[in-house]
Amino acid sequence: xxxxxxxxxxxxxxLYGVITKRDLIKIILSIxxxxxxxxxxxxxxxxxxxxxxxxxxxxxDRQAMVDPLPQALVLTSIVIELGITALLVxxxxxxxxKYKTFDITKIRxxxx
Amino acid sequence: xxxxxxxxxxxxxxxxxxxxxxxKDIWGVVLSLSATGALTVLAVIGFSRxxxxxxxxxxxxxxxxxxxxxxxxxxxxxxxxxxxxxxVTALLYSIQYIRHLSANWKYYALFMxxxxxxxxxxxxxxLFNLYVFMEIALLAAFALVAYxxxxxxxxxxFKYAIMGSVSSMLILIGIGVTYSATSTLTLAKVAQVxxxxxxxxxxxxAAFFLAGFGLKAAMVPFHAWLxxxxxSAPAPISSMLSGVLIKVLGIYVIIRxxxxxxxxxxxxxxxxxxxxxxxxxxxxLVSILxxxxxxxxxxxxxxxxxxxxxxxxxxxxxAILGAVFHxxxxxxxxxxxxxxxxxxxLSMGTRNLKSMGRLTERLPVTSGTSxxxxxxxxxxxxxxxxxxxxxxIMAAVAAGKFWLSALAIIGSVLTLAAVLKFQQYSRxxxxxxxxxxxxxxxxMNTAMLALALICIIGGCLLLPGIKEFTLEPVVNVIxxxxxxxxxxxxxxx
Numbered sequence: 001x002x003x004x005x006x007x008x009x010x011x012x013x014x015l016y017g018v019i020t021k022r023d024l025i026k027i028i029l030s031i032x033x034x035x036x037x038x039x040x041x042x043x044x045x046x047x048x049x050x051x052x053x054x055x056x057x058x059x060x061d062r063q064a065m066v067d068p069l070p071q072a073l074v075l076t077s078i079v080i081e082l083g084i085t086a087l088l089v090x091x092x093x094x095x096x097x098k099y100k101t102f103d104i105t106k107i108r109x110x111x112x
Numbered sequence: 113x114x115x116x117x118x119x120x121x122x123x124x125x126x127x128x129x130x131x132x133x134x135x136k137d138i139w140g141v142v143l144s145l146s147a148t149g150a151l152t153v154l155a156v157i158g159f160s161r162x163x164x165x166x167x168x169x170x171x172x173x174x175x176x177x178x179x180x181x182x183x184x185x186x187x188x189x190x191x192x193x194x195x196x197x198x199x200v201t202a203l204l205y206s207i208q209y210i211r212h213l214s215a216n217w218k219y220y221a222l223f224m225x226x227x228x229x230x231x232x233x234x235x236x237x238x239l240f241n242l243y244v245f246m247e248i249a250l251l252a253a254f255a256l257v258a259y260x261x262x263x264x265x266x267x268x269x270f271k272y273a274i275m276g277s278v279s280s281m282l283i284l285i286g287i288g289v290t291y292s293a294t295s296t297l298t299l300a301k302v303a304q305v306x307x308x309x310x311x312x313x314x315x316x317x318a319a320f321f322l323a324g325f326g327l328k329a330a331m332v333p334f335h336a337w338l339x340x341x342x343x344s345a346p347a348p349i350s351s352m353l354s355g356v357l358i359k360v361l362g363i364y365v366i367i368r369x370x371x372x373x374x375x376x377x378x379x380x381x382x383x384x385x386x387x388x389x390x391x392x393x394x395x396x397l398v399s400i401l402x403x404x405x406x407x408x409x410x411x412x413x414x415x416x417x418x419x420x421x422x423x424x425x426x427x428x429x430x431a432i433l434g435a436v437f438h439x440x441x442x443x444x445x446x447x448x449x450x451x452x453x454x455x456x457x458l459s460m461g462t463r464n465l466k467s468m469g470r471l472t473e474r475l476p477v478t479s480g481t482s483x484x485x486x487x488x489x490x491x492x493x494x495x496x497x498x499x500x501x502x503x504x505i506m507a508a509v510a511a512g513k514f515w516l517s518a519l520a521i522i523g524s525v526l527t528l529a530a531v532l533k534f535q536q537y538s539r540x541x542x543x544x545x546x547x548x549x550x551x552x553x554x555x556m557n558t559a560m561l562a563l564a565l566i567c568i569i570g571g572c573l574l575l576p577g578i579k580e581f582t583l584e585p586v587v588n589v590i591x592x593x594x595x596x597x598x599x600x601x602x603x604x605x
Contacts, residue, residue: 011281011285014281015278018274018278024270027274031274031277031278031281034277034278034281035277035281037281037285038281038284038285038288041285041288042284042287042288042291045288045291045292069291069297070288070291073240073287076240076244077243077284080244080247083247083251084247084251084273084277084280087251087254087255087273088270088273088274088277091254091258091266091269091270091273092270094258094261094266095263095266095267095270098262098263098266099263107267108267
């Protein structure tokens, strides 16, 4: 249970960063933290106490195994987050070229 | 019916364009147009075959609860037709419109990538697969919003990408909760297992998914990204985003999850109703205040999404019929209005209503079609928007919720005021208007006229005899709720 609470705290840290930080790069890092929290949650869901890795070996005793599916999901979601982060960084670079700043309070041409 | 084709064709075309269109831009146009044309034909064939039965494709031959399934029922086929139909007109429109922006072929490749993501979301029957396809569509959409390469476009794209990522994380955690509670990710199997779980679980899942997909559908508390993103994108992309993307990633997924998986408990329906009515009135009011034409249209999109949510939230078959029909109609006339805005920007070099004028002399086709679209969106009788709004309001009255129907009528008046402002300012004769020397070509006019024609004859979908083959099967899928389990798992169990 403690692990789940800590995972939730990690999520809140990321959310706090996205909402309060003014620096584009720090916002991107906060999105990364949010992603880690989500992935950690999926891994925690799959975890079984005292279980072994999920590979069937011949002539070995059947034991409790951890659930392999969320681990496969996390691999996929890490790749997706890599793509999103790369795009965000590229956008941040182009924004810096246009506005000469990373401060979002100075990047405000759109209103509404 | 080979279901993976709906993903394979646009995905393959996207990579083919990057390979061979780098030297000659014309290949991008030819490939993407023929691919979307083929998709439209496939979707129509799929829809005509599917009424009554459901087509299942098991990826890799693994049956449903173990492997990933793709499901084509009347609802998904209906959405596929809307997506490919709007995509064809958007590509036709792009031929001339995109020419003045750089690197043509990248645009077409990204466009096809977005299309494959949306088609994937529509036909998949697996929750995590849906997430992956959604991210493909979103990634392409972020890049396309920034395509104009000016400061404000990057700003809008960054805002959209941040808010989209946060909502995606909420969805991912929702998927984790779903899996830990039900030990499966196949939507039909989740629906089968959920009733055995404690009742609060559905509320928790619905909270995650409503926040996640609600942001993608731009309901009012989650709408902040939409006016920026939709007004900054190039005109054909605005029409794809506003006409199709928010419906596929938002409304369609909410219908699928809330009706076919969660069995539409009354508390969720009342949440949808409240969000819908807030969206109608609040966004309608804000849209009148806008002076940027595309922002005005973007806010009016939020308001029209509110009508769809209201119809879904009422939950009676009549209201759902109205919601489905309004979903189709909004895709048509909002795309058309964004094309009109794009033509005006191309010819007069401005999106500001205060510096527009003399539309009728300058661009006769745009003037005529924008009048038709404006009347349709505000619900004036012979056009399609009238019928869908009328059905939703009648359903609200029939359900005994008079103040909801009153607010919906007020929202319709607000929409009328907003589009009349557009018509009024764009037709003024008293001002001198700058000209960029460009005018709309044949392809742009064809795209606009085709959509205007659908606006005029769209009401025919409700005629008895036609309704049974077009809208009724879709409504049956939605109001059939848990029959979805039987349709998907019935064959493979």
